[in-house]
Amino acid sequence: MxxxxxxxxxxxxxxxxxxxxxxxxxxxxxxxxxxxxxxxxxxxxxxxxxxxxxxxxxxxxxxxxxxxxxxxxxxxxxxxxxxxxxxxxxxxxxxxxxxxxxxxxxxxxxxxxxxxxxxxxxxxxxxxxxxxxxxxxxxxxxxxxxxxxxxxxxxxxxxxxxxxxxxxxxxxxxxxxxxxxxxxxxxxxxxxxxxxxxxxxxxxxxxxxxxxxxxxxxxxxxxxxxxxxxxxxxxxxxxxxxxxxxxxxxxxxxxxxxxxxxxxxxxxxxxxxxxxxxxxxxxxxxxxxxxxxxxxxxxxxxxNIKRLPEGKMSVDEVESVKYDITFGFDKNLLYKDFKGEFKKDNIYLLNASNGKGKTTFYKLMTGVLKDDNAKIYVDDINLADIDSIDFRKDLTDVVFQTPRTRTNTPAEYFNSKFKINSSHELIEKLNNRNINTEIIKDVLEGTWSKAFKDISGGERQLIFIVSALLNDKKIQIYDEPTSNLDISKKEWFKDEVAKAKVGNIIIIISHDGDIKSVADNVVSF
CATH class of the missing domain: 1.20.1560.10 (ABC transporter type 1, transmembrane domain)
Incomplete structure (x- = not known):
C-alpha cells in the first residue's frame, strides 16, 4: 500500500x-x-x-x-x-x-x-x-x-x-x-x-x-x-x-x-x-x-454505523451458559422472558417450528447478535463483559445446515484449518481422537480433492461435522446436522456427539425426531 x-x-x-x-x-x-x-x-x-x-x-x-x-x-x-x-x-x-x-x-x-x-x-x-x-x-x-x-x-x-x-x-x-x-x-x-x-x-x-x-x-x-x-x-x-x-x-x-x-x-x-x-x-x-x-x-x-462495545474479559473454560432473553425484530417478538441454562457434559436439542427463532437464539448466545434485553451469562460472567469475538473464535464451533467456506476443496479446508495434508492424515488424526472413521472413511477419501460445488449436501455436511468434532470446542452448535445424512451416518453422528459432550456443551437444532434419543435435554420454544 x-x-x-x-x-x-x-x-x-x-x-x-x-x-x-x-x-x-x-x-x-x-x-x-x-x-x-x-x-x-x-x-x-x-x-x-x-x-x-x-x-x-x-x-x-x-x-x-x-x-x-x-x-x-x-x-x-x-x-x-x-x-x-x-x-x-x-x-x-x-x-x-x-x-x-x-x-x-x-x-x-x-x-x-x-x-x-x-x-x-x-x-x-x-x-x-x-x-x-x-x-x-x-x-x-x-x-x-x-x-x-x-x-x-x-x-x-x-x-x-x-x-x-x-x-x-x-x-x-x-x-x-x-x-x-x-x-x-x-x-x-x-x-x-x-x-x-x-x-x-x-x-x-x-x-x-x-x-x-x-x-x-x-x-x-x-x-x-x-x-x-x-x-x-x-x-x-x-x-x-x-x-x-x-x-x-x-x-x-x-x-x-x-x-x-x-x-x-x-x-x-x-x-x-x-x-x-x-x-x-x-x-x-x-x-x-x-x-x-x-x-x-x-x-x-x-x-458511522453504531458499534456496540466488546467486553475486555476472556474465558478459557465453560461450565455453563445461562440465558434470560426478551428479543425480537421490528414488531415480531421471538422470545419473552425466555430463561434457561446449558451445562457442560450435556446434549441439548433445540426444538421449535420454523420462524420461531432457533437460529437467532444461538446467535444471541454466542454474541453474534447483541441486545440489551438478551442477557447471556458464561459461568456467571455477563457475555457483554466478555470479548465475544475471541469467545467465538476460541470456544464455539457452529456447523450450519448449508455450510459455506472460502476454500475450494476439502483438502484446502482441512489444510488451512488444521494443517492436514492428506485424507490419510485426517483419518489418522480422527482415530487418535477416538472418532470412528469406518462409516465416513469413503466419503473423506472420495471427496478430498473435489470442488465443494461438486460435493453433495450430505457429504458437505459430514465434512463440517468432522471438522467440529476434531476441533473439540467447549460449545458445539449443530444446525439441522442430519437433514442430508442417510441412516447409517445419522447413527454415526449420534454416537460421536454422545462422546463429544464430555467436557463440552453440545447444542443441536433439529426437527429430526431421532435426535431426541441422544439428547439429555430438550429446549422448546
Whole structure:
C-alpha cells in the first residue's frame, strides 16, 4: 500500500510539474510560430522545436506516473474503507446487522468510494492548480491584448451562473440513479443465488415481472441523469464555442492589421481555449460534486454505523451458559422472558417450528447478535463483559445446515484449518481422537480433492461435522446436522456427539425426531 504522507508529497509534486508544463508548452508553441513568421535562423527554429516537443514528452511521462500513483492510492484506500465498514457491520447491533443487504452494500459502497476518491484526486485538487493556471494565463493574455482579456473575464461568471441553475437538480437525480442502480444489481445477484429455488417454484412470470420493474426504474433514473448531465455540458460547450469564435475572429483581425504577430494570435487562441476549458472543468467540478455529495452521504452512513462495545474479559473454560432473553425484530417478538441454562457434559436439542427463532437464539448466545434485553451469562460472567469475538473464535464451533467456506476443496479446508495434508492424515488424526472413521472413511477419501460445488449436501455436511468434532470446542452448535445424512451416518453422528459432550456443551437444532434419543435435554420454544 502507498503511505499517505509519501503519496501526498509525490502527488502534489507531479501535479505542480504537469500544470507548469502545460503553460510552458503553450508559450513555446506561440514562440515557435513567431520565430517561423519572422524567418529566423534555422538553429533558433530547431531550438524552439526541441523545447516544445521536449516539454510535451516530459508531460506525457509525468502524466503516466501521475495516473499510476492515483490508481494505487484509490485501490489501497478502498480496501481500508471497506475494512472499516465491514468491521462496523460485524460489531453493529442486532437490528442493523439483520437489515443489511450485502449485495447492495458491496455494489453501492465500492462505487461510492471510487467516486469520492477519484473526484478528490482527479478533479478537486487539480482544480486548485487550474485556478492558479487560469490566473497565470489571464495575466499572459493581458500582456498580449487587453480587450481579449476583458472578454474572457466577462465569460467566467456566465458559466458559473449556468452551474448554479443546475446543481440542486443534478444532486437529486444523481442520488436516485445510484440508489436504483444498486437495487438493480442486488436483485440480479439475488436471482443468480436463488436460481435453484426459482426453478423449483416454476413461478418465472412473477420473478421476471419484478426484475423487469427494478431494471426499468434503474434505466429511467440513469437516462434522466444522463439527460441532465449532457444538457449541462452542451450549454457550457455552446457558450465556450461562441467565445472561441469571437476571440479567433478578433485576433485574426489584429494579425491582418499588423497589430500582433501570428504567434501572439496562436497564444491568444490557445490560452483562451485553455482558460475556457479550465473554467468549464471548474463548473463541472461543482456539478460532479453534487453526485459525489450523494456518495459521501451514503458512505458516512455506513462509516458511522453504531458499534456496540466488546467486553475486555476472556474465558478459557465453560461450565455453563445461562440465558434470560426478551428479543425480537421490528414488531415480531421471538422470545419473552425466555430463561434457561446449558451445562457442560450435556446434549441439548433445540426444538421449535420454523420462524420461531432457533437460529437467532444461538446467535444471541454466542454474541453474534447483541441486545440489551438478551442477557447471556458464561459461568456467571455477563457475555457483554466478555470479548465475544475471541469467545467465538476460541470456544464455539457452529456447523450450519448449508455450510459455506472460502476454500475450494476439502483438502484446502482441512489444510488451512488444521494443517492436514492428506485424507490419510485426517483419518489418522480422527482415530487418535477416538472418532470412528469406518462409516465416513469413503466419503473423506472420495471427496478430498473435489470442488465443494461438486460435493453433495450430505457429504458437505459430514465434512463440517468432522471438522467440529476434531476441533473439540467447549460449545458445539449443530444446525439441522442430519437433514442430508442417510441412516447409517445419522447413527454415526449420534454416537460421536454422545462422546463429544464430555467436557463440552453440545447444542443441536433439529426437527429430526431421532435426535431426541441422544439428547439429555430438550429446549422448546
Amino acid at each position: 502507498v503511505k499517505k504522507k509519501s503519496y501526498i508529497v509525490w502527488y502534489f509534486i507531479l501535479l505542480t510539474l504537469i500544470s507548469a508544463l502545460e503553460v510552458v508548452t503553450t508559450i513555446f508553441n506561440g514562440k515557435f510560430i513567431t520565430v517561423l513568421e519572422k524567418q529566423s535562423d534555422m538553429d533558433v527554429v530547431i531550438r524552439f522545436m526541441a523545447l516544445f516537443f521536449g516539454a510535451i514528452v516530459l508531460t506525457i511521462i509525468l502524466n503516466y506516473f501521475y495516473e499510476i500513483l492515483i490508481s494505487k492510492y484509490i485501490e489501497s484506500n478502498k480496501f481500508i474503507k471497506k475494512s472499516t465498514v465491514i468491521e462496523n457491520l460485524r460489531r453493529s447491533d442486532a437490528k442493523t446487522f439483520r437489515n443489511i443487504d450485502s449485495s447492495y452494500i458491496a455494489m453501492r459502497l465500492d462505487g461510492d468510494m471510487e467516486n469520492i476518491m477519484a473526484f478528490k484526486l482527479r478533479q478537486f485538487y487539480p482544480s486548485i492548480f487550474k485556478a492558479i493556471k487560469i490566473v497565470v494565463m489571464m495575466g499572459i493574455v493581458y500582456t498580449i491584448d487587453k480587450q481579449v482579456f476583458l472578454f474572457l473575464l466577462a465569460g467566467i461568471p456566465i458559466m458559473y451562473f449556468i452551474y448554479r441553475l443546475s446543481k440542486k437538480k443534478i444532486t437529486v437525480v444523481a442520488n436516485d440513479m445510484m440508489e436504483t442502480d444498486a437495487k438493480y444489481f442486488s436483485a440480479f445477484e439475488s436471482g443468480v443465488q436463488n436460481l435453484t429455488e426459482v426453478v423449483e417454484s416454476g413461478n418465472y412470470k412473477k420473478i421476471n415481472s419484478r426484475f423487469d420493474n427494478i431494471f426499468l426504474r434503474a434505466y429511467y433514473a440513469y437516462m434522466k441523469y444522463v439527460g441532465y448531465d449532457a444538457g449541462f455540458d452542451s450549454i457550457i460547450n455552446l457558450v465556450m464555442f461562441g467565445m472561441q469564435i469571437v476571440i479567433m475572429l478578433f485576433a485574426g483581425y489584429k494579425v491582418f492589421t499588423g497589430t500582433i504577430f501570428l504567434g501572439d494570435m496562436s497564444n491568444l487562441f490557445q490560452f483562451s481555449t485553455a482558460i475556457l476549458v479550465s473554467v468549464m472543468m471548474l463548473t463541472g467540478i461543482g456539478k460532479d460534486y453534487r453526485k459525489v455529495k450523494a456518495s459521501e452521504d451514503k458512505l458516512n452512513e455506513y462509516e
